[in-house]
Amino acid sequence: MSNKINPYEFKEKKDMAWCPGCGNFMIRDAILSALKELDIPPAKVAMSSGIGQAAKMPQYINTNYFNGLHGRGLPVAVAIKSVNPELIVIAEGGDGDMYGEGGNHFIHNIRRNPDIVHIVHNNMVYGLTKGQASPTSPTGFVTPVQVNGVSNTPFNPIAVSLSLGATFVARAFSGDVEQTKSIIKEAINHHGYALVDIFHPCVSFNKVNTFSWFKNNTYYVDDSYDRKDFQVAMQHAMKLDKYPLGVLYQDKTRKSFEDQLNVYEKDPTPIIKRPRNLHQVSKLYLD
Amino acid sequence: MISSLTLVLSGQAGQGLKTIETLIVNAAKLQYHVFSTPEVMSRVRGGNNTVEIRISSNKVYAFKDKIDLLFLLNDHAYDRISERVTDNTLVFGEIDFLAESVKSSLGKPYETLSIGALAKEAGNSLYGNTVIFGFISGLLSLDKDSGKDLLAKKFGGKSENVLKGNRMAYESGYEKGRKFSHVNTVKTSYDVKEHKIINGSEAIAIGALAGGVNYIASYPMSPATGVLQFLASKGNAFDVIVEQAEDEIAALNMVIGAWYAGARGMATTSGGGFALMEEALSLAGITETPAVVHLAQRPGPGTGLPTRTEQGDLHLVVYAGHGEFPRIVLAPGTLEEGILLTQRAFYLADKFQVPVFILSDQYYLDSKAPIAPVTLDQEALKSFVVASDKNYLRYKFTESGISPRSIPGFGDGLVKCDSDEHDEEGTITEDFNIRIKMNDKRLAKEKLILQDYIPPELVGPKNYKKLIIGWGSTYGVVKEAIESDSVSETAFLHIKEVFPLHKSIKAFASEGIKVAVIENNARGQLADLLKLHLSIEADERLLKYNGAPFTIEEVTRFLKEVF
Numbered sequence: 076m077s078n079k080i081n082p083y084e085f086k087e088k089k090d091m092a093w094c095p096g097c098g099n100f101m102i103r104d105a106i107l108s109a110l111k112e113l114d115i116p117p118a119k120v121a122m123s124s125g126i127g128q129a130a131k132m133p134q135y136i137n138t139n140y141f142n143g144l145h146g147r148g149l150p151v152a153v154a155i156k157s158v159n160p161e162l163i164v165i166a167e168g169g170d171g172d173m174y175g176e177g178g179n180h181f182i183h184n185i186r187r188n189p190d191i192v193h194i195v196h197n198n199m200v201y202g203l204t205k206g207q208a209s210p211t212s213p214t215g216f217v218t219p220v221q222v223n224g225v226s227n228t229p230f231n232p233i234a235v236s237l238s239l240g241a242t243f244v245a246r247a248f249s250g251d252v253e254q255t256k257s258i259i260k261e262a263i264n265h266h267g268y269a270l271v272d273i274f275h276p277c278v279s280f281n282k283v284n285t286f287s288w289f290k291n292n293t294y295y296v297d298d299s300y301d302r303k304d305f306q307v308a309m310q311h312a313m314k315l316d317k318y319p320l321g322v323l324y325q326d327k328t329r330k331s332f333e334d335q336l337n338v339y340e341k342d343p344t345p346i347i348k349r350p351r352n353l354h355q356v357s358k359l360y361l362d
Numbered sequence: 363m364i365s366s367l368t369l370v371l372s373g374q375a376g377q378g379l380k381t382i383e384t385l386i387v388n389a390a391k392l393q394y395h396v397f398s399t400p401e402v403m404s405r406v407r408g409g410n411n412t413v414e415i416r417i418s419s420n421k422v423y424a425f426k427d428k429i430d431l432l433f434l435l436n437d438h439a440y441d442r443i444s445e446r447v448t449d450n451t452l453v454f455g456e457i458d459f460l461a462e463s464v465k466s467s468l469g470k471p472y473e474t475l476s477i478g479a480l481a482k483e484a485g486n487s488l489y490g491n492t493v494i495f496g497f498i499s500g501l502l503s504l505d506k507d508s509g510k511d512l513l514a515k516k517f518g519g520k521s522e523n524v525l526k527g528n529r530m531a532y533e534s535g536y537e538k539g540r541k542f543s544h545v546n547t548v549k550t551s552y553d554v555k556e557h558k559i560i561n562g563s564e565a566i567a568i569g570a571l572a573g574g575v576n577y578i579a580s581y582p583m584s585p586a587t588g589v590l591q592f593l594a595s596k597g598n599a600f601d602v603i604v605e606q607a608e609d610e611i612a613a614l615n616m617v618i619g620a621w622y623a624g625a626r627g628m629a630t631t632s633g634g635g636f637a638l639m640e641e642a643l644s645l646a647g648i649t650e651t652p653a654v655v656h657l658a659q660r661p662g663p664g665t666g667l668p669t670r671t672e673q674g675d676l677h678l679v680v681y682a683g684h685g686e687f688p689r690i691v692l693a694p695g696t697l698e699e700g701i702l703l704t705q706r707a708f709y710l711a712d713k714f715q716v717p718v719f720i721l722s723d724q725y726y727l728d729s730k731a732p733i734a735p736v737t738l739d740q741e742a743l744k745s746f747v748v749a750s751d752k753n754y755l756r757y758k759f760t761e762s763g764i765s766p767r768s769i770p771g772f773g774d775g776l777v778k779c780d781s782d783e784h785d786e787e788g789t790i791t792e793d794f795n796i797r798i799k800m801n802d803k804r805l806a807k808e809k810l811i812l813q814d815y816i817p818p819e820l821v822g823p824k825n826y827k828k829l830i831i832g833w834g835s836t837y838g839v840v841k842e843a844i845e846s847d848s849v850s851e852t853a854f855l856h857i858k859e860v861f862p863l864h865k866s867i868k869a870f871a872s873e874g875i876k877v878a879v880i881e882n883n884a885r886g887q888l889a890d891l892l893k894l895h896l897s898i899e900a901d902e903r904l905l906k907y908n909g910a911p912f913t914i915e916e917v918t919r920f921l922k923e924v925f
Contacts, residue, residue, distance in 0.1 A: 092790075121770040123619065126781070134780075134790055139770035141622050142780045142790075143615065144645050150579075150612040154619030154627070155770070157603055158577055162623070162771055183608035338601045346576045347624035347769070349601050353738045356572045359596070360565075360701065360733050362558040 081111045083137050091135055093128060098249035098275025102196060103135055105247075105255035106165075110138075113260060120163045123152035125177060128203050129169035129196035146176025153189045153332070159345040160190070160333045163263060167194040171201050174210040174230050181232075185239040185268055189332040192262045192269045195232065196249075198277040199284045206280035216283060232272050233312040237305065237324055242267035244308065244324040248289055249275035254320070261322055267331045274318070296321040364846050365548045366418035368426045369498065372443055373435030376407040378491045383413045383730070385495045385512055387559050389504045390417055391732050393550045396559070397422045397838075399729040401910065404584070404668040410442045417502060419549035423696065423731050423838030427913035431501070431545070433475070433494060434459045452545060454497075475538065484531035485523070496532035500539025502546050509536070557732035562835075563588030565697040565733065566656055566720055569704025570628055571600055572738045575654070577627040579605045579616035581635055584668050585724035586658035589630040610635040614642035614653065621652045622779060624747060624769035626708050630656040633675045634665065640682045643717055647687030649779040650757070650765065650804065652711035652718075655679075656704075659723040661909050670909030671725035673834055673882040679719045680861050680891065686801070688808040690718040691861035692816065694726065695837025697733045703816070703858060709742040710814065714807050715767055721860070723882065725911040726835035750775025755786040759799065763806045808862055815864040821845070822853035828925060829871055831900070832880040833857045833888050836912060840880060843917035852921060860888060863895045871898045878902035878925050882911065 084107065093099045110120065117138040124130035126145035133140030139162075143151050152166035166173075173181055173195045184193075199216070201207040207220045210230035217224050236244050243265040247255040255273060262269035274293065276286045296319050301307060308324035333339055338346050369386075373379055379400065387396045395418040403409035414429075416422050429446045434455030447453065449469025453460070457474045465472040475497065481489040492513065499509045510529055517525045560568070567589045570578075580590045590604070597604040603625075607613035613629045620627035631639065636657050646653040657679055661672035679691050690710055694700040700722070707718040750768035754775025758765045765786075770777050778788030783800060785791045822844050828851055832840050840854045855870050857863075871877045871892075879889035879900040884907040892898040904920050906912055 117776060118771055118774060121623065131790070133778075137776065139777045140779070140788075141619065141649070142782065143618070143649070144641055144781055147611065147615040147642070147645075150607070150615035151619030151622070154577065154579065154616040154625075155623040157605075158620045158625035159623045159769075159771065179608050180612055183612070336603055337598050338603055345624075346601050346603060349576070351571070351574045351576070351600070351743055353572060353740060353743070355600070356568060357735075357738055359568045359571070360558055360560060361735055362556055 081107055082117050083107045083110050085137055089135055092131055094279050096278045097128070098198065098277070099129060099132070099196060101249040101252050102194075102255065102273055102275060103132060105249070105252045105259055106132070106136065106194070108256045109259040109263065113263060115163055119161070120165065121155050122165045122167060123155060124148045124166065125168045125172040126203070127169040127172045129167065130172055132167050146172055147180065148172065149177055149180040149184045149193065152191050153184055153187065156189050156191050157333050157336060158347050160339065160343070161345055164191040165194060166191055168196070169202070170195060170197045170199065170209045170211045174232055178210070182239060185236050185241045187332040188240070188242055188268045188329055190266055190268070192259070192271065194259070194271045194273065196275055197232070197272050198275050198281055200277050200281040202277050202280055213283065231312065232270065233323060234309065236270050237309055237312055241270055241324070242326040242329050243269035243322070245269070245271045245322045246318065246320050247271055247273045248293055248320055249273055250286055250289060254295070258322060265325065266327070267329060293318045293320050296323065364418055364420045364422065364842070366416050366422055367430050367546055367548050368428065369415045369417070369431045369433070370412055370429045370443065370446070371415070371433045371435060371494070372410065372412040372439035374408050374439070375403060375405050375411050377435055379411055379413045379435070382491050382494055383415060385516065386415055386498055387730055388512055389499055389509050390415070390502060391554050391557065391559060392505060392508055393552070394418060394502070394548060395421050395551055395554055395732070397424070397729065397731045399425055399725065399911070402669050410439060412443060417546070417548050419551055421553075422842060423729070424842045425725070425839060425911045425913050427915045440464065452542070480534045480538070481531055484534060485527035489527055489531035492528045492531040493535035496535025497539035499532070500536035501542045503543050506536060554732035557734060559730050560697060560733050561588070561730045562694070562697065562700050562722060562727040564592050565694070565700025566704045566722060566727070567592035567596070569701040570654070570708070571596065571602070572701060572705040572742065573654075573708030574626040574743050575628050575708065576601060577603045577617065577620040577625040578630065579607045579613045579620070579627070580630045581607050581610045581613050583632045583635045585660055585727050586630040586632045586635070586656060588727055589656055589658070610638035611642065614639035614655065615645070617653055618642060618646050618649070618651050622769070624772065626654075626712070628654040628656060630658065632658050632660050633662050633678060636675070636678065636682070641684070643689075644683035644685055644687070645781050646717045647683055647685060647689070647804065648781055648783070650715040650767070651779065652715050654707050654711050654718050654720070656720040656722065658727055659721065661907065667909040669724065671723045671835070671882060671911050672907060672909065673723055673887070674884070674907070676721065676860060676883070676887040676891070679721060687804050688714070688716050688811060689861070690714070690716060690811055690859065691721055692719065692858060693721045693834035693860050694858070695834055695856055697731060698736045699858060701736055702739070705739060705742045706816065709744070710811070712746045713814070714811055715764065716807060716811070721834060723835050747772065749773035750777065756788045757784060757786045757800065759786060759803060763803060763810055765803070812862055812864050815866070816859040818855050818857045818867060818870070820853055820855055820870065823850060824853075826853035826875070827851040828876045828878070829853055829855055830878045830880055830921070830925070831855045831857065831871070831888070831892070833860045836880050836882065839912045839914055839917050843914055843921060852925070857888070861891065863891060865896060867892070868896045868898060876901050876925070878904055880904040880912065880917070883907055
């Protein structure tokens with residue numbers, strides 16, 4: 076498929092709602108290349124997203140999608156995967172969507188370990204509502220609402236997901252499309268919950284965490300890095316002066332949520348393809 | 363004429379009232395019609411809980427206030443229900459369960475029943491519940507062998523000693539009970555001998571299975587949890603994914619995701635939990651994703667009375683969710699309806715791509731009775747999902763008004779759903795014209811829904827001059843009041859599909875007919891909807907909102923003295 080047109084692209088040019096220079100464009104390039112290189116047909120993919128500029132991503136990728144409510148991309152994605160495990164399911168949204176409004180789903184779906192990819196655009200600010208603090212905004216960050224600067228401790232999705240037992244934890248930087256793409260490919264290939272937190276600049280509302288700030292304050296883990304080592308991953312995750320990039324942790328031993336469902340123990344057929352027997356039902360109320 | 367006997371067991375949480383109830387109703391249904399309903403406090407141990415069991419010559423499915431036989435299971439089991447005791451009530455209990463002054467105030471002598479001593483004689487003080495089961499079986503002249511079979515089923519898994527002890531406890535209770543068999547003058551009936559005893563929770567869960575449910579995500583909340591637990595117990599046998607969601611918000615979003623991908627999903631919750639689901643309900647509305655929600659009502663607002671009953675959430679479900687979109691509300695009043703309406707809910711949700719509610723309440727869900735064999739509808743399992751082609755448009759404008767629904771991976775096309783206003787493909791749009799067309803398309807489904815309207819049931823004389831209208835769990839009590847007290851000019855209309863309301867209802871309340879609406883809430887929510895949508899003005903509203911269901915006596919008094 077590699078030389079053909081990317082089937083996830085549209086024939087006509089789409090009018091995209093992102094600001095010129097937004098990191099979302101590069102994230103989109105990375106996702107499109109990843110899906111194409113993995114040779115997955117678009118009909119096999121289902122994306123689920125919430126609300127926000129990042130959550131508009133499915134609109135600009137030619138595949139199945141359910142663009143639902145703010146914060147609720149994960150519950151929809153987990154349900155899609157569990158009733159039809161034959162689909163590749165990607166939940167995508169921003170830091171406010173996934174870590175703020177949808178924080179409870181973030182916590183508990185890591186515990187479930189569904190076989191989905193969870194892409195979170197982390198630009199440390201609210202874009203669509205025009206510049207308020209996000210859960211990942213740095214302390215002291217001044218916004219039209221946090222006029223005296225953010226006082227809350229920034230949310231650390233890497234450390235939180237590790238501590239909850241996430242089986243795949245990665246962080247990417249949108250400025251590096253090539254690396255972002257290969258991290259996303261690894262996330263898709265991972266069997267279980269895969270978090271890809273992507274740093275990216277918001278050119279309109281975040282004048283602190285700019286393209287060059289991200290460049291200067293991140294580092295890739297090197298070849299000697301052992302992604303199976305939880306303690307090492309946690310040490311990197313807790314570094315607050317410079318932020319690690321790459322696949323920081325992977326546990327291939329744990330069963331996915333779907334694999335643990337009784338309905339799939341003996342039969343991999345998606346439940347949506349199984350008929351219901353009314354005679355069997357009627358036995359429940361006939362003595 | 364119905365002859366019936368009302369037994370009440372009064373004890374505390376954790377004493378095993380449920381076990382006795384189950385044993386008695388299953389033994390009694392072999393010779394009588396039976397009905398039972400518990401009322402419990404919101405606690406795990408202690409307090410005062412009661413269960414009412416009615417033994418009858420004819421079908422009964424209603425709560426009676428006045429007690430014929432009262433069994434006290436501890437020394438604080440009397441006070442709270444003393445108003446239900448009459449001069450004819452026989453009260454049984456250990457010698458020290460009632461103060462002497464109370465004993466002497468009773469119309470009939472207090473009957474000492476030494477449960478503890480009899481249980482100990484049988485080998486263990488834990489056999490007390492079996493003594494009571496035996497006693498009541500003897501009093502009702504129930505078949506001994508059948509009673510022992512039930513014990514064997516109950517304690518079969520335990521040691522031979524335990525079963526032996528329980529048999530002995532049953533025997534000694536039975537002998538004591540025989541001495542009171544003259545109290546029971548109820549005519550025997552073998553009508554429901556072969557029928558299974560189930561409660562409302564089971565009826566709704568069975569109906570869901572009959573409707574093809576294969577996905578349920580919910581957060582536990584009284585009184586809705588029974589449906590979740592029953593489906594969980596059958597999940598392995600019927601290929602149902604049962605997931606306890608992290609909160610109600612997740613639950614309904616998961617159910618919507620499941621339908622989007624081709625499953626038949628349901629959430630079960632109560633009013634407070636549903637309040638958290640409202641945004642997702644609206645999501646189902648704009649994305650035209652089917653959803654089934656079982657809302658088990660209890661008294662609110664806030665936490666209200668968690669273990670009690672009310673019909674206070676009709677307006678909640680009718681108006682829930684921001685924006686304007688159609689929905690269907692079905693309210694079962696009998697166990698048979700619990701199965702059939704819930705089955706129907708899945709069919710309607712799939713057909714019209716709208717949310718459908720099953721609106722029940724604590725009283726309905728916890729009440730037990732024999733269920734008549736119903737015929738399930740094979741048509742309800744018909745899937746309206748279509749395969750997509752390359753040019754598939756999820757929100758296509760069609761002549762029928764319904765955009766054919768496909769699911770991801772079924773065909774060559776792509777299924778794009780959006781919570782934003784969208785065009786036919788499912789892409790976000792802010793085009794005013796498309797907005798109007800899409801909104802009109804969604805709202806026009808209400809007309810189509812009414813073409814499949816589930817007709818109400820009329821009970822009583824055809825040439826009535828007075829009509830009492832009810833919905834949901836008031837069915838049994840109104841029916842019994844009408845049928846047993848020869849109020850010949852009054853009929854009862856039981857509405858099953860409470861929203862949207864079909865104009866044919868209007869014909870039942872034509873000019874000159876005096877109308878009353880009975881509801882277990884404080885303001886008359888159905889009465890308001892009847893007025894708003896069908897211009898039916900109720901002359902009377904019979905309302906109750908203390909947390910208890912209507913009693914036969916209350917409805918009868920209303921029919922005779924007020925209406």
